[in-house]
Amino acid sequence: MKNALKIAVLAVALGAGAMGAAAQEVKVGFAAEPYPPFTSPDASGKWVGWEVEFMEAICTEAKLTCVITPVAWDGIIPALTSKKIDMIIGSMSITEERLKTIDFSDKYYNTPTGVIGPKSEKFEATPEGLAGKIIGVQVSTVHQDYATKYFGEKAAEIKEYQTQDEANQDLASGRVDAVQADAIALDAFLKSEPGACCDLKGNVKDDPAILGAGVGVGLRKGETELKDKINAAIKAIRANGSYDTFSKKYFDFDIYGG
Incomplete structure (x- = not known):
């Protein structure tokens, strides 16, 4: 009986150890x-x-x-x-x-933050370059905060989107004049078929307090x-x-x- 009890206790201990080791x-x-x-x-x-x-x-x-x-x-x-x-x-x-x-x-x-726009238009990723333009950004992102602070006064509108893809598609369709986002994500769009419409206008001036x-x-x-x-x-x-x-x-x- 004592041996059986010892075996049972050992089995429980080993089981607990195995559970503890589980990822x-x-x-x-x-x-x-x-x-x-x-x-x-x-x-x-x-x-x-x-x-x-x-x-x-x-x-x-x-x-x-x-x-x-x-x-x-x-x-x-x-x-x-x-x-x-x-x-x-x-x-x-x-x-x-x-x-x-x-x-x-x-x-x-x-990675840096970039701005893209139609190849047919020449402008820079600056408040002056984006004056009078509709700028697309994804909602609840650092890009929304940055565009609002630096471009909001001179831009025609800072247009918010639930997804980055929606902003990119509206740029390709001509519903916005520019889009701001992570430069790598924008580069992936520019290499796609819809992105053939556009090119990189430049990277924005860094602001670690906003962009992180x-x-x-x-x-x-x-x-x-x-x-x-x-x-x-x-x-x-x-x-x-x-x-x-x-x-x-x-x-x-x-x-x-x-």
Whole structure:
């Protein structure tokens, strides 16, 4: 009887140990819309892109089971704070305003902000160059905030869109005169068939207070253990070369930035 009891206790202990060793499951939120080359669904509906490969790399390194959870962009921070998702990996810039509500990992990429417009028109990405124009931006983004501050007084209108794709399509259709967004995302559009209409007018003057200090993983405040795991994973994939390996599939320059 005593031997049977010892065996039972050992079995429970081993089971508990196995459960403790299981990978932590986290729901990773990003915008439920195509945002190439970072995230987009392929023909089968599977999400692919640079940011998907980044997510897979850090989750493997951190021994996390990550579940992709698309969320409407303008509700993605509330989804995080209400625990519907556990992390945001969605090209979200680290800004002082967002840091009031959520926390961020270390930067995992940093790229400039650009303005595009019709090839037939010549203008610069400045308040003077965009005077009298209708400028398309995605709602609830740093680009909306920047365009409102720097171009709002002279522009005819700052037109807001729920998705970047909608803004790009309206530019191709002639409903807006220019679009501001991340330069890499704009470059992907310019290389597409609809984007043949347009070209890059230039990058806007940087304002870290609005545009942020690069892109980070969005996290709930107080979740130090998860943050430490993510930061360690970012550092590790940068050091072991896997970051560069998957990045070269998409870019011919260092997306990590200065």
